Amino acid sequence: MSEIPVVEFAGVHKTFGAYRAVVDINFQIRKGEFFSILGPSGCGKTTTLRLLAGFEEPDDNGGTVRIAGDVVNKKRPYERNIAMVFQNYALFPHLSVERNIAFGLEMRKVSAADIPGRVKKAMEMVRLDPGQFARRMPAQLSGGQRQRVALARALVLEPTILLLDEPLGAIDLKLRKEMQLELKQLNKSLGTTFVYVTHDQEEALTMSDRIAVMDNARVAQLGTPAEIYECPRTRFVAKFIGESNFFEGVAQSQGPDGWLVEGPGGEFEVPTHAAITQGGKVAIAVRPEWLDIAAPGAAPPGENALRGTVSDVIYLGETLHVLVAIPEGSGDRRVTVAVRNEGQLSRPIRWTKGDAAVVCWKPADCQVLEDA
Amino acid sequence: MHSLKMPIWLTAFVAAVYAFLHIPLLVLVVFSFNESKYGVSWTGFTTHWYERLWERQDIIDGLKASVVVGVSSTVISTLLGTLMALAIARHEFRGRRLMEAFLYIPIVTPEIVVGISLLILFVLVNFPLGLMSVVIAHVAFNISFVVVVVLARLQGMDRNLEEAAMILGADELTTFWRITVPLLWPGILSGAMLAFTMSFDDYVITSFVTGTGASTLPIVVYTMVRKNIEPSINAISTIILVITSLLIFAADRLGRDKPLVKSEE
Amino acid sequence: MNPFALRQAALRWFHRHKETQAWALLAPGFGWLGVFFLAPLLIMFGYSFMPRGEYGGVEAGFTLEHYARFADPLYIKILWRTLLDSTVCTLICLVTGYPVAYVVARATKWRNFLMFLVILPFWTSFLVRTFAMIFLLRDTGLVNTLLINLGVIQEPIIMLYTPFAVMLGLVYGFVPFMVLPIYASLEKLDLSLLEAAEVLGARPAERFFRITLPLSMPGVVAGCLLVFIPALGSFLTSDLLGGAKEILIGNLVQNQFTTARNWPFGSAASFIVMALVLLAVMIYLRARDRGNELGAQ
Numbered sequence: 001m002s003e004i005p006v007v008e009f010a011g012v013h014k015t016f017g018a019y020r021a022v023v024d025i026n027f028q029i030r031k032g033e034f035f036s037i038l039g040p041s042g043c044g045k046t047t048t049l050r051l052l053a054g055f056e057e058p059d060d061n062g063g064t065v066r067i068a069g070d071v072v073n074k075k076r077p078y079e080r081n082i083a084m085v086f087q088n089y090a091l092f093p094h095l096s097v098e099r100n101i102a103f104g105l106e107m108r109k110v111s112a113a114d115i116p117g118r119v120k121k122a123m124e125m126v127r128l129d130p131g132q133f134a135r136r137m138p139a140q141l142s143g144g145q146r147q148r149v150a151l152a153r154a155l156v157l158e159p160t161i162l163l164l165d166e167p168l169g170a171i172d173l174k175l176r177k178e179m180q181l182e183l184k185q186l187n188k189s190l191g192t193t194f195v196y197v198t199h200d201q202e203e204a205l206t207m208s209d210r211i212a213v214m215d216n217a218r219v220a221q222l223g224t225p226a227e228i229y230e231c232p233r234t235r236f237v238a239k240f241i242g243e244s245n246f247f248e249g250v251a252q253s254q255g256p257d258g259w260l261v262e263g264p265g266g267e268f269e270v271p272t273h274a275a276i277t278q279g280g281k282v283a284i285a286v287r288p289e290w291l292d293i294a295a296p297g298a299a300p301p302g303e304n305a306l307r308g309t310v311s312d313v314i315y316l317g318e319t320l321h322v323l324v325a326i327p328e329g330s331g332d333r334r335v336t337v338a339v340r341n342e343g344q345l346s347r348p349i350r351w352t353k354g355d356a357a358v359v360c361w362k363p364a365d366c367q368v369l370e371d372a
Numbered sequence: 373m374h375s376l377k378m379p380i381w382l383t384a385f386v387a388a389v390y391a392f393l394h395i396p397l398l399v400l401v402v403f404s405f406n407e408s409k410y411g412v413s414w415t416g417f418t419t420h421w422y423e424r425l426w427e428r429q430d431i432i433d434g435l436k437a438s439v440v441v442g443v444s445s446t447v448i449s450t451l452l453g454t455l456m457a458l459a460i461a462r463h464e465f466r467g468r469r470l471m472e473a474f475l476y477i478p479i480v481t482p483e484i485v486v487g488i489s490l491l492i493l494f495v496l497v498n499f500p501l502g503l504m505s506v507v508i509a510h511v512a513f514n515i516s517f518v519v520v521v522v523l524a525r526l527q528g529m530d531r532n533l534e535e536a537a538m539i540l541g542a543d544e545l546t547t548f549w550r551i552t553v554p555l556l557w558p559g560i561l562s563g564a565m566l567a568f569t570m571s572f573d574d575y576v577i578t579s580f581v582t583g584t585g586a587s588t589l590p591i592v593v594y595t596m597v598r599k600n601i602e603p604s605i606n607a608i609s610t611i612i613l614v615i616t617s618l619l620i621f622a623a624d625r626l627g628r629d630k631p632l633v634k635s636e637e
Numbered sequence: 638m639n640p641f642a643l644r645q646a647a648l649r650w651f652h653r654h655k656e657t658q659a660w661a662l663l664a665p666g667f668g669w670l671g672v673f674f675l676a677p678l679l680i681m682f683g684y685s686f687m688p689r690g691e692y693g694g695v696e697a698g699f700t701l702e703h704y705a706r707f708a709d710p711l712y713i714k715i716l717w718r719t720l721l722d723s724t725v726c727t728l729i730c731l732v733t734g735y736p737v738a739y740v741v742a743r744a745t746k747w748r749n750f751l752m753f754l755v756i757l758p759f760w761t762s763f764l765v766r767t768f769a770m771i772f773l774l775r776d777t778g779l780v781n782t783l784l785i786n787l788g789v790i791q792e793p794i795i796m797l798y799t800p801f802a803v804m805l806g807l808v809y810g811f812v813p814f815m816v817l818p819i820y821a822s823l824e825k826l827d828l829s830l831l832e833a834a835e836v837l838g839a840r841p842a843e844r845f846f847r848i849t850l851p852l853s854m855p856g857v858v859a860g861c862l863l864v865f866i867p868a869l870g871s872f873l874t875s876d877l878l879g880g881a882k883e884i885l886i887g888n889l890v891q892n893q894f895t896t897a898r899n900w901p902f903g904s905a906a907s908f909i910v911m912a913l914v915l916l917a918v919m920i921y922l923r924a925r926d927r928g929n930e931l932g933a934q
Contacts, residue, residue, distance in 0.1 A: 053539055054538075054539070055535055076648075076649075076652065077535070078538050078539070078540075078541045078542055080539075081541075082539065084536070084539045086532045086535070086536055087532075088530065088532060090530060090533050090535070092536070093555070094554045103542075103550075104540035107541030107542045108541050157540070157541075163539075378740060378743065382736055382739075382740060383740065385736050386741075389733050389734075389736070389737050392809065392812075393755070393809070393812065393813075394754065394758070396769035396770060396772070396773055397766065397769050399773065399779055400765070400768070400769045400772055412777065412778065412779045452665045452666035455665060455666060456662065456663055456666040459658075459659045459660075460663075463656070463658060463659035464655065465656045465660065465663075471663065471667070475670075478674055480914055480918055481914065482869065482870020482871075482907075482910055484870050484890055484891060484907065484910070485681075485870065485907045485911050486677075488681065488890060488907055489678050489680065489681040490677050491894065492681050492684060492900065493680055495693075495694065496680060508673055509673070512669060512674045515666050515669060543645070543648055544651070544652070545644070545648065572762075573761075575763070575764050575873065576873060580894065590762065590764050593765070593768075597771065597877060598877075606772070612762050612765050613761060616760055616761055616762060617757060617761070620760045621753075
């Protein structure tokens with residue numbers, strides 16, 4: 001018997017007037033999962049979260065939202081028993097820290113005798129000293145402390161689902177890294193399902209069990225961080241998460257291992273893919289670190305190789321990016337090749353601007369895109 | 373802050389404008405303690421003119437009428453204005469922009485026009501002119517001001533706070549009483565103070581819609597100013613000044629209390 | 638049904654009928670304004686087209702005579718004087734108010750206190766302030782007494798009940814209305830713009846006329862409106878400081894309803910005031926929109 005998903009979106013649509021905020025959203029979230037919704041601003045991720053929280057309702061006949069198997073389309077937020085951390089924390093400015101944290105317990109009619117203990121426990125859970133902070137007002141806290149109060153206010157309810165709307169956006173980088181780890185640990189230790197909205201791809205890759213990448217009101221791709229990063233299905237996903245080089249061409253002939261594609265910069269092989277038809281357009285994405293650069297004629301056998309000229313070398317510390325211009329009839333295609341930095345002072349790489357070179361990669365290392 | 377040197381003539385000019393604004397009132401206050409009944413030569417300090425005020429029944433009655441009118445018109449206009457502001461800030465409805473624009477008309481309409489048009493209405497429907505008609509008029513010109521003040525506060529308020537309360541389990545009514553009202557309270561109070569001050573000060577509109585037995589303090593003072601010249605006017609003016617200054621000071625304090633709700637840094 | 642379930646049901650109903658909820662909140666206030674503000678204006682508008690009744694009030698019928706009377710040179714003069722006075726008052730307020738707003742906006746210490754000093758008279762009883770002017774200006778007032786005692790003059794200068802007194806009273810009454818919006822726009826001004834101009838070689842006067850003034854125009858326009866409108870409708874100032882000599886359209890309206898008992902004519906006059914006010918507002922909105930467009934470029 002398969003487990004009932006904690007959250008399920010089935011064909012959910014939401015329009016505001018003429019504006020289609022989300023279109024045909026489908027996904028299921030498993031119990032205890034750290035699930036991220038990732039996308040640029042205006043992609044519909046916040047609307048998706050608000051649909052789950054109950055601040056918005058799906059359109060009529062606009063699909064169903066289920067929580068633990070129950071349809072909650074028309075349920076008000078306070079009937080849903082979920083917790084949420086807001087982007088700007090939304091701490092009640094007129095209530096002290098402890099009163100903020102106790103608010104949800106009071107609303108749930110928890111007996112007054114139990115409240116102080118639970119508040120204290122929640123504060124300790126987010127590593128806020130109750131003796132020091134309980135009586136403070138939100139205005140007297142730093143950004144990071146507010147963040148922790150907001151988290152405690154949500155966790156004190158022992159929710160099965162915790163929604164987080166870009167909660168780390170407003171704090172500085174170092175603290176953010178720290179909080180990322182802490183959130184991930186809380187997710188695992190409490191067994192609470194986290195639904196995390198962010199526009200920061202690195203954050204999503206670091207923390208999530210699975211990611212839904214949203215683009216233009218739809219889910220563009222759903223998968224584990226590795227699936228999303230290594231097998232982007234669309235040009236958008238490939239571009240939005242990490243860096244990618246794109247090559248296009250026309251499918252010429254099918255061999256045993258894949259297709260031979262004729263591109264403006266030369267021929268290359270791609271693996272077999274359902275989206276490719278004879279004579280049809282093909283687009284592929286290759287990560288810079290999966291590309292290699294070699295002297296003309298020195299490409300390893302069996303790899304795709306396109307000829308070009310080194311146009312720039314960029315020093316990034318851990319790696320170096322060698323930019324290669326591949327002539328393509330009307331203009332050049334800029335390709336980025338990542339090369340491991342083995343010490344430029346002792347063992348500098350041999351590439352400098354103007355060198356003739358070939359860019360090569362194994363056919364299996366490229367990702368065929370569905371939107372060619 | 374970047375320091376920009378002010379030319380001395382500019383500072384002097386501005387000082388002169390401040391003098392122009394405040395010296396007349398200061399003089400008025402000072403001479404309310406002058407012994408001499410005639411003229412403006414200083415003959416000695418006295419509180420005689422203040423004591424005299426208590427002997428004048430018309431002033432006592434005027435003060436009472438002003439307080440009654442002020443309090444009741446403030447309560448009504450604050451209540452109605454706050455409800456309207458809530459509707460405008462928190463709800464989408466057809467004609468919302470039109471409603472917002474409409475609310476500014478009473479603010480720009482000259483008092484005299486408000487006064488006489490109400491007089492026409494009251495006479496037309498045979499409504500007796502008295503305290504009641506004055507209260508009605510004061511509410512009519514105060515509502516818009518209350519709406520503007522409360523609306524500003526509401527619009528500066530973070531909607532997420534109400535949503536946070538709801539997701540924590542508070543239904544709409546609980547959210548309203550435990551979150552919205554406490555946060556809106558300073559706005560409501562400063563709107564109320566504003567309404568009371570305007571009601572307490574109004575002469576023009578009141579003069580048209582008042583009737584026998586309903587002379588508010590400004591009506592009495594106007595008559596005194598007209599008939600002239602007894603230092604009692606200085607004394608009552610001073611009292612009015614003190615009352616309104618205190619109200620304005622309080623409203624000003626409330627208007628800009630602590631950080632306005634946005635919990636970001 | 639228990640109370641809790643009833644409450645939930647009611648909230649649910651209101652949630653499904655948001656517009657109804659909005660109108661329920663609006664209804665009392667809107668109703669009050671409709672009956673006691675809008676309806677009176679409409680009735681007054683109607684009155685301005687009806688023949689005059691014998692003891693005040695109106696009689697049934699339709700006439701344009703009350704508006705036609707404004708072709709009379711006497712009334713044209715009153716209208717003209719009102720417009721002129723309001724305009725002059727606005728200009729004087731601008732010239733006196735702008736420097737105040739400028740200095741206060743640049744003040745480092747005392748800024749809030751200085752602003753409070755401007756706000757204070759803004760809310761002080763207009764009647765009391767007008768009386769303060771009388772107290773200073775009348776023949777036996779402080780100014781004359783002082784000048785005579787100092788031997789500057791022998792006879793008191795007649796200041797009260799002159800156009801000068803009226804103008805002084807208007808300016809005294811309305812300067813704060815000018816200062817507030819200009820201050821608001823100057824306070825927002827990014828001082829690094831002035832530094833940039835300085836670095837680019839602009840002298841103080843150039844910095845003011847080419848940076849500060851243009852950027853504070855929204856405040857200037859708003860301030861002018863806030864002074865012009867009440868000046869148009871004022872009658873207390875001219876009534877108390879101008880005696881019977883300086884009649885403005887506000888006094889005309891008041892006379893028709895108190896002594897002259899010509900209600901329809903008074904209604905027509907106040908509609909002309911109202912029309913002028915709305916015209917001023919419209920010009921203001923135009924200017925503001927044009928300013929916004931310029932700002933967007």
